[in-house]
Amino acid sequence: MFDYTATYTDQYQITMSQVYFHKGMKNETAIFDYFFRKLPFEGGYTIFAGLEDLLKAIENLRFDQKDLELLEKEGMDQEFLDYLEDFKFSGNIYSAKEGDLIFPNRPVLSVEAPIIEAQLLETLTLNTLNYQSLIATKASRMRLAAGDRKLVDFGLRRAPGTGGYAASRAAVIGGFNSTSNVRSGRDYNIPISGTMAHSFVQRYDEEIDSFRDFAEVRAHDCVLLVDTYDTLKSGVPNAIKVGKEMEERGEKLKGIRLDSGDLAWLAKESRRMLDEAGLDYVKIAASNQIDEEVIKSLLNQNAPIDLFGVGTSLVTGRPDSALDGVYKLSYANEEPRLKLSETVSKINLPGKKQVYRLFNEDGSFYGGEVVALADEDDFDIMVHPSDPKQSRILTEFTKEPLLEKVVENGKRISIPRATDEIAEFSRQQLEKLPKEFKRFDNPHAYKVGLTKKLKELRDSLVHRHKERV
Numbered sequence: 279m280f281d282y283t284a285t286y287t288d289q290y291q292i293t294m295s296q297v298y299f300h301k302g303m304k305n306e307t308a309i310f311d312y313f314f315r316k317l318p319f320e321g322g323y324t325i326f327a328g329l330e331d332l333l334k335a336i337e338n339l340r341f342d343q344k345d346l347e348l349l350e351k352e353g354m355d356q357e358f359l360d361y362l363e364d365f366k367f368s369g370n371i372y373s374a375k376e377g378d379l380i381f382p383n384r385p386v387l388s389v390e391a392p393i394i395e396a397q398l399l400e401t402l403t404l405n406t407l408n409y410q411s412l413i414a415t416k417a418s419r420m421r422l423a424a425g426d427r428k429l430v431d432f433g434l435r436r437a438p439g440t441g442g443y444a445a446s447r448a449a450v451i452g453g454f455n456s457t458s459n460v461r462s463g464r465d466y467n468i469p470i471s472g473t474m475a476h477s478f479v480q481r482y483d484e485e486i487d488s489f490r491d492f493a494e495v496r497a498h499d500c501v502l503l504v505d506t507y508d509t510l511k512s513g514v515p516n517a518i519k520v521g522k523e524m525e526e527r528g529e530k531l532k533g534i535r536l537d538s539g540d541l542a543w544l545a546k547e548s549r550r551m552l553d554e555a556g557l558d559y560v561k562i563a564a565s566n567q568i569d570e571e572v573i574k575s576l577l578n579q580n581a582p583i584d585l586f587g588v589g590t591s592l593v594t595g596r597p598d599s600a601l602d603g604v605y606k607l608s609y610a611n612e613e614p615r616l617k618l619s620e621t622v623s624k625i626n627l628p629g630k631k632q633v634y635r636l637f638n639e640d641g642s643f644y645g646g647e648v649v650a651l652a653d654e655d656d657f658d659i660m661v662h663p664s665d666p667k668q669s670r671i672l673t674e675f676t677k678e679p680l681l682e683k684v685v686e687n688g689k690r691i692s693i694p695r696a697t698d699e700i701a702e703f704s705r706q707q708l709e710k711l712p713k714e715f716k717r718f719d720n721p722h723a724y725k726v727g728l729t730k731k732l733k734e735l736r737d738s739l740v741h742r743h744k745e746r747v
């Protein structure tokens with residue numbers, strides 16, 4: 279929907295590029311790594327989402343006439359503007375699979391390209407991957423809490439502007455069944471669903487007339503909102519009346535929606551009333567500030583809720599407003615690059631790298647990964663990034679590389695994947711993760727270690743930089 283052009287970025291990306299251009303660095307190869315440092319929601323994993331959208335945006339990324347006019351007005355010189363006019367990405371991208379589980383402090387995606395091109399992708403990459411990965415992870419937590427109950431995204435109205443467009447897609451990747459967001463449904467081929475609003479019931483003098491009209495026009499897909507006046511004294515009895523009338527016409531009422539009050543108690547009472555009336559097939563949907571904790575609590579109370587509609591908590595990623603993903607230079611001018619930091623975990627990993635996941639004999643995840651230099655093909659020790667005593671011999675595990683080349687010389691080489699395919703892959707990956715990593719309270723910490731060679735390279739660069747300072 280959004281028409282990305284190359285000015286969908288921060289100004290400093292363009293000004294730095296202007297300097298690279300004039301100082302003879304434009305053809306120099308650089309590598310930037312996208313990674314994050316902290317797991318959101320104090321959870322044990324993150325779901326990687328946004329890659330398909332990012333790759334599409336990169337393929338078509340250009341400076342259009344409006345962009346060039348603006349940059350000229352902003353004082354960019356003609357020679358650089360001529361370069362930007364022909365700008366298109368010509369490098370390589372290596373990436374984790376969308377929908378896979380990702381963990382802190384290891385590359386998730388690496389861009390290898392002429393330095394200006396790689397630089398100009400930073401903001402777009404962060405903007406796309408950070409938000410969708412946050413929302414997919416939030417959705418996945420709700421899926422874990424909800425078990426086999428249905429989850430529907432109601433978030434567009436509460437989302438940060440057009441962010442709701444991508445949130446609906448990320449929600450499905452994380453395990454939601456459908457969305458009320460029609461446009462996302464159209465563009466991403468996501469199932470669309472919905473009920474009715476209070477305004478519709480309010481429009482009528484009598485609640486039952488609103489239900490009757492809806493049931494008549496929407497007989498094949500009729501979910502009645504029962505809490506506008508009084509859920510148990512009016513809403514549910516009226517829904518039962520209309521449900522029985524539908525039966526007489528050979529139709530079936532699909533469901534009712536509860537949107538306020540004590541959802542566990544109201545669901546139990548509604549279920550009892552519906553069942554007593556012979557409408558045991560009518561489903562119960564619940565909404566109103568639902569999140570994973572509320573879902574867990576409601577199911578612990580044995581609330582007979584078949585479907586949860588979730589808005590605010592999903593699309594705002596409450597209580598974490600962002601994934602802290604960053605995009606850091608790790609190679610340039612034919613040398614590995616490093617940024618020093620007081621905190622060891624904040625020092626980035628230099629050079630071109632590959633990430634290996636460790637598997638137990640039965641194919642389940644061991645709960646750890648090793649970051650290696652890209653040209654290392656044989657290593658059998660994983661070293662802790664800061665505590666050399668915590669090394670681990672790797673002979674008992676099998677390992678699998680995680681970063682695959684998805685763009686080569688500017689051309690997409692990986693096969694585009696549909697949202698439902700990514701969602702299914704994500705579900706399977708999460709199943710392979712031992713449950714200790716999935717519990718909400720104090721989950722097991724997934725280990726991300728380094729090969730000896732990478733750690734030595736990082737330590738020698740740290741040493742060199744410290745000496746220089």
Ligand SMILES: Nc1ncnc2c1ncn2[C@@H]1O[C@H](COP(=O)(O)OP(=O)(O)OP(=O)(O)O)[C@@H](O)[C@H]1O
Nearest residue numbers: 537538539540541542543565566567568572575576
């Ligand atoms: N039985 C329950 N157990 C746990 N959480 C619940 C239960 N019933 C409702 N909730 C959740 O508690 C929160 C507050 O519910 P509350 O009924 O106070 O809603 P409210 O926003 O004041 O709305 P209203 O005034 O429309 O009822 C919501 O997040 C809701 O989903």
Ligand SMILES: O=P(O)(O)OC[C@H]1O[C@H](OP(=O)(O)OP(=O)(O)O)[C@H](O)[C@@H]1O
Nearest residue numbers: 432475476537565566567568588589590
């Ligand atoms: O609480 P959230 O998780 O954000 O979920 C979405 C909420 O949005 C709707 O309310 P709204 O008052 O906007 O419209 P309505 O009249 O259709 O209830 C819906 O009824 C839910 O209560």
Ligand SMILES: O=C(O)c1cccnc1
Nearest residue numbers: 432458471472473474587
């Ligand atoms: O279809 C619904 O019931 C719906 C959609 C968006 C927001 N709240 C409810």
